[in-house]
Amino acid sequence: MIHERRFLARWLLGGGFTASIVSFLYPALKFMNPPELPEASVNEVTAGKVQDLKPNSGKIVKFGSRPALLVRLGETEFRAFSAICSHLNCTVQYQESTHQIWCACHNGLYDLNGKVVSGPPPAPLEEYDVRLRGEVVVISRKA
Amino acid sequence: MKGWFHVFLILAALPLAAQDSCLTCHKALEGSLQKPALAFQDDIHAHAGFSCADCHGGDRTSGDMEQSMSRARGFTGKIARGAVPRLCARCHSDAALMHKFQPQQRVDQLAQYQTSVHGKRLAAGDTAVANCVDCHSVHDIRAVRNALSPVHPLRLPETCARCHADPKHMAKYKIDTNQFAQYRGSVHWEALSKRGDLSAPSCASCHGNHGATPPQVASVASVCGTCHVLFEDLYAKSPHKPVFDSMGAAGCVVCHGNHGITKPSSAMLAGPKAVCTQCHDATSAGGVASADMGALIAKLDTALNRSDAVLAQAQNSGMEVSEPWLQQIEGREHLIKARVAVHAFRTAAVNKPVQDGLAIAAATRKAGEDALKERDSRRIGLGISLITIVITMLGLWLAIRALEARPPGEGLGVGG
């Protein structure tokens, strides 16, 4: 009887112990394996490839938790701004005909330096740095 | 006694006479003779070096009342109400003069005023209408951007209301006096007074200031459209414009009102407080379109709110859902676009942004549901590891019992 108990005990102990160790090691090992996106993007964001944006056009990209407006002026000249209008937080857009940034909500206009040209916005748009890493456009906060 | 007092003052003031004898004497007087002199200290004209004599005539250098207030020297005394605009315009319409003080200063105020209802009536002899000093004040005139000026954006409505909200004053013109009260209940006043948004419109923004006239029926949409550009564009291309024009109805005002404009909502499209049903029969094309548009917008609103609820639930269970929350902002922008599209008064125009928004709401709802599923799978994972832990503990307990070959608590290895 004692031997049977010992046998059962040994199996439960061994099996349970192994299983529990596996249930601890499995998450730990998965944790150590870096995820697809290896870093938190806080101050810098890739905004697609150069070819994705035609000259004299703009597009909205995500920058951290906020939208940003990327404008391609010429072959190599890019500008980027926070896309949040300083009036009532609508998302602005690039106007190709006037080379200005326009807010559809109350007709606010900004120039390509982010300064207010006309309309209700009380403050300029925050400007970001844009650099090219090969083919990739990278937007980052100004130092 | 008074005479001696005056002589004393004059003698005392002699050294200062070169500055401005009008002010010097009048400051020492009392009551209504003293008030303007004290007020003038705050006047923008005084800061620019002007004196009472520049409007009232007379000689500012002389301390002698006979001389300083002599008709021969141009003294005009109290200025007649009808003469005020021309008097101000003597300088304010002189470009060469004004540009010495402010190069960008406009000099067309009198010309504008003469086109206004106020100006025309004044010219016809009605002195009860507003002239320059009624709005800009007199003797303590401040720059428009000075918060104490009666024509500062935050104070302008109550300045206009001084007459326009006074039933006794307006009775003879047969003009309503409810505009100010209505305006105070409007979104625009709320933006101005509560948010401090000085770009929000007040009386002068739509009516003009010097050339104040109500916008004509045909031009109301253009007036609103100076800020609300997209709405004017859509309205102009919509079926409503030709119809309203032919009816003599004032565009935006028909549905939104003019002075008491409140925050619009889907309730205006469908339901008991709907605006559309005031003209459109429920079975007519317009009635059906308004009901459809209302239904689409309500559908998107509901879908977005449902996603909000799921995401909130996930977040409260400890799941991290900041990405879908951000997408919800984008989804809400489509809702705004849909509400804008209503002004094309065609269901198809509203449908597109609604579908885009519904796609986003579906995605965020799925993200929230996935987060809840992940939470559940975590609990299952926990359950599995708890089971292994319990099994191991059971195994340990049995091992202990087996080792000690007696119920636990007695004989624990080396005997006592």
Place this chain on the structure above:
Amino acid sequence: MPESETPKQVGESWLEERLGLASIKEFAAHKTVPVHSATIWYYFGGITLFLFVIQVLTGILLLLYYRPTTTEAYESVQFIVTRVPFGWLVRSIHSWSANLMILMAFIHMFSVVFLHAYRRPREITWLSGIALLGLALGFGFSGYLLPWNKVSYFATKVGTDMAASVPVVGEQIARFLRGGAEVGGATLTRFFGFHVAVLPGLTTVLLVVHLALVQKFGMSSPPWLKDVKLAQMKFFPNFFLRELMAWYAALGVLGSLAAIFSWELGEKADPFASAPAGIRPEWYFLAPFYTLKLIPSHVLHIEGELLGLLGFALLAVWWVALPFWASARDGTLRTRWVQGAAVALIAYLVTFSALGYWR
């Protein structure tokens, strides 16, 4: 010529020649634990140690992704919790285990007091234990700032401000802690250094001393059983198997807390925002925190806060010196005094922590 040995025996004798573990094995085989009604309290030191090991392991894992700068700390924790597989689990375990470890340390300390295990010749064990408790609180205080959220920023501000009110050297102490005049990036760097290098180093040294002394003197039996011949349980395997059961139970509790009550991320710290209402430190600092709140700003021309800190200092010195005043000159133990003091201290800590939490 030795008879042919099994591979196992060959291996063992190879190691024995080079490491000389036979004496340790001897010691381990003979180590026993007294069995009596209070034996259950013997487990709490081991549980505290176990939880500390969990902290080290989960801490090392978190180190793989954490970044100690004001612009990246919060975001890196957010990254761990949202993007790294099981990151939420590792982080929650680390936060929960920290709290459980400090709780277990307090229970262990009070059980030592009630069983009078601090008495001669174990005074240095007591002193090293108190130092370890202090280090644990230091771990808690420094680690709490690292996620750089609103709660942790303001809790650190309150804590360092309290340090500044120490007379004469207070400002310098506060400056040293903060790395400057204000809580900011410098504080974060410093606290990170304390948390992952300085405190672990000191803890390791003190742990070795503490554990070595426990091995040296064995488990203490309560004084009222000193004339009784107590049954003894072998440490290996009997007590150890039971200890494993306790550790597994602790794991179960820890895992459940971490999975069901995930540790919050909070909002990123904003040094320019005003403190949110109801800011308070972690629970293990609540009692002194609330006490200081209660003391009026001036008592007989002395600054209230100063009086409070003085009170805590005296209380600490008195408590640390427990083994020395607990023994009378003739060697008898002032057990009633000690029990009374311990009960009073527990009552104070529990009451004021509760008040600090709910007020």
